[in-house]
Amino acid sequence: MKQPNRKRKLSMDSKEHLNQDGCLEQAEEEKKPRDGATPLSHVPSVAAQEAWSWEQYLTEQKAIAAPVELFSKDQSFPEHENGFQVGMRLEGIDPRHPSVFCVLSVAEVCGYRLRLHFDGYLSCYDFWTNAGSPDIHPVGWCEKTKHELHIPKGYRKDKFVWMDYLKACKLQNAPKKLFRNRSSNGPMPKEFQVGMKLEAVDRKNPSLVCVATIADIVEDRLLVHFDNWDDSYDYWCDVNSPYVQPVGWCQENGRTLIAPQGYPDPENFSWTEYLEATQTNAVPAKVFKMRPPHGFLPSMRLEAVDRRNPRLIRVATVIDVDEQRLKVHFDGWDHKYDYWMDADSPDIHPIGWCDITGHPLEVPYRANDVKILPGQAVCPTPGCRGIGHIRGPRYSGHHSAFGCPYSDMNLKKEATLHDRLREQTQANLESDSSHSRSKNLCSLNFNGKHEKVNSQPRLVQQAKCLKIKGKEDIDLDNLFRGLSVAGGWVGCRLPGASSSSRQHESH
Numbered sequence: 010m011k012q013p014n015r016k017r018k019l020s021m022d023s024k025e026h027l028n029q030d031g032c033l034e035q036a037e038e039e040k041k042p043r044d045g046a047t048p049l050s051h052v053p054s055v056a057a058q059e060a061w062s063w064e065q066y067l068t069e070q071k072a073i074a075a076p077v078e079l080f081s082k083d084q085s086f087p088e089h090e091n092g093f094q095v096g097m098r099l100e101g102i103d104p105r106h107p108s109v110f111c112v113l114s115v116a117e118v119c120g121y122r123l124r125l126h127f128d129g130y131l132s133c134y135d136f137w138t139n140a141g142s143p144d145i146h147p148v149g150w151c152e153k154t155k156h157e158l159h160i161p162k163g164y165r166k167d168k169f170v171w172m173d174y175l176k177a178c179k180l181q182n183a184p185k186k187l188f189r190n191r192s193s194n195g196p197m198p199k200e201f202q203v204g205m206k207l208e209a210v211d212r213k214n215p216s217l218v219c220v221a222t223i224a225d226i227v228e229d230r231l232l233v234h235f236d237n238w239d240d241s242y243d244y245w246c247d248v249n250s251p252y253v254q255p256v257g258w259c260q261e262n263g264r265t266l267i268a269p270q271g272y273p274d275p276e277n278f279s280w281t282e283y284l285e286a287t288q289t290n291a292v293p294a295k296v297f298k299m300r301p302p303h304g305f306l307p308s309m310r311l312e313a314v315d316r317r318n319p320r321l322i323r324v325a326t327v328i329d330v331d332e333q334r335l336k337v338h339f340d341g342w343d344h345k346y347d348y349w350m351d352a353d354s355p356d357i358h359p360i361g362w363c364d365i366t367g368h369p370l371e372v373p374y375r376a377n378d379v380k381i382l383p384g385q386a387v388c389p390t391p392g393c394r395g396i397g398h399i400r401g402p403r404y405s406g407h408h409s410a411f412g413c414p415y416s417d418m419n420l421k422k423e424a425t426l427h428d429r430l431r432e433q434t435q436a437n438l439e440s441d442s443s444h445s446r447s448k449n450l451c452s453l454n455f456n457g458k459h460e461k462v463n464s465q466p467r468l469v470q471q472a473k474c475l476k477i478k479g480k481e482d483i484d485l486d487n488l489f490r491g492l493s494v495a496g497g498w499v500g501c502r503l504p505g506a507s508s509s510s511r512q513h514e515s516h
């Protein structure tokens with residue numbers, strides 16, 4: 010295994026370290042905490058942090074690190090430096106709407122990670138990604154690959170020209186060489202084609218296997234879309250993903266297949282009839298290859314992005330595993346912050362990843378590490394250093410439970426972030442409804458309430474509903490917001506009446 014870069018650790022003087030926690034911040038108003046918080050004021054003392062090392066920690070804890078071989082290329086030590094700079098423009102996938110490609114700018118660079126901002130939108134929608142992410146592309150990529158580009162708010166779709174935009178706003182595009190060429194799984198077998206049907210696990214509700222369509226193919230990945238559901242459930246995966254299975258897999262394996270929403274007789278769903286009715290084909294079963302089991306085991310240590318505060322990467326322990334996922338516990342934190350992550354999530358890394366990539370690592374909280382000056386306002390959540398804010402990067406820190414991403418009051422609020430695309434006017438929404446290439450493959454009709462207005466609704470009837478585990482009281486309007494805030498959320502579709510056949514399977 011590669012050893013953490015000791016030099017970096019030793020060269021860090023105290024000031025540098027503090028700066029590093031704040032990262033290479035964009036020079037913008039956001040940098041100043043609005044609530045007057047001094048977010049880094051109770052950073053563990055430098056001595057305490059410098060004294061921390063994985064080696065020593067593992068010995069103390071009699072623990073083992075997750076072997077580096079278990080990590081994929083996207084999770085493991087990067088081969089290249091992060092060459093992105095704040096302000097550079099690019100194109101990329103909206104994590105909340107995986108079928109949508111947007112105009113993005115680099116808002117912050119930290120180690121091998123980037124905070125990306127949707128041009129024209131509030132910073133509360135910003136998200137973090139790795140510099141080698143397959144979700145980002147250079148300027149002009151959409152045009153070249155015939156994908157719809159979701160342009161900055163305030164621009165007319167028919168008038169938007171990248172080069173004019175860059176010139177008028179004196180912006181720089183991110184050079185092509187900064188984007189990784191992806192071919193880790195080899196090319197996509199030609200048997201996989203857009204529009205073909207398969208059976209796929211709902212990643213937000215992994216006990217469900219549903220009727221799905223390949224909505225898009227980019228390089229070695231395909232976009233899974235669930236028939237008659239909105240695109241917030243979509244996800245990109247490679248063809249070897251355990252989440253995708255051939256048509257007929259459920260029947261062969263004694264599993265319940267969830268029919269498309271609104272299917273007239275969901276309990277008697279027939280692939281033959283459905284393929285005929287939709288004039289579509291199934292992906293040939295022989296081309297599916299199963300990836301070997303992930304190999305992570307309980308008690309292994311690793312470094313994991315903290316989704317509640319995604320600028321942070323913490324020392325973490327695998328505490329449970331299932332076929333496709335692992336449950337991560339942040340060392341030193343209460344178990345209520347544990348959550349399940351996909352074993353192939355780009356947000357888990359082998360130990361030493363932060364050190365090698367120059368990213369701060371949040372080490373386990375020890376009461377003695379925190380030196381609080383008399384009269385200093387500090388976040389009351391044990392272990393929280395006041396970094397980050399429930400309302401996104403506009404506030405770089407907090408000093409009360411109100412802004413704390415870990416406070417009990419905010420743990421319940423994980424679905425409160427409004428949907429970026431719903432900010433728009435109805436007119437824009439209608440013109441944007443063509444953004445998805447899957448528009449003709451599926452349709453939606455929630456009494457006109459939701460934004461996907463597709464031309465020819467097919468098989469749409471009364472919405473069949475899935476029951477939400479313990480969340481029956483959720484406001485309908487809130488449901489389609491924030492579903493991508495993975496974590497404590499039990500994936501859900503619609504509250505209220507549950508159909509006879511589609512109740513959430515308890516497991």
Ligand SMILES: [Zn+2]
Nearest residue numbers: 388390393413
């Ligand atoms: Zn806090």
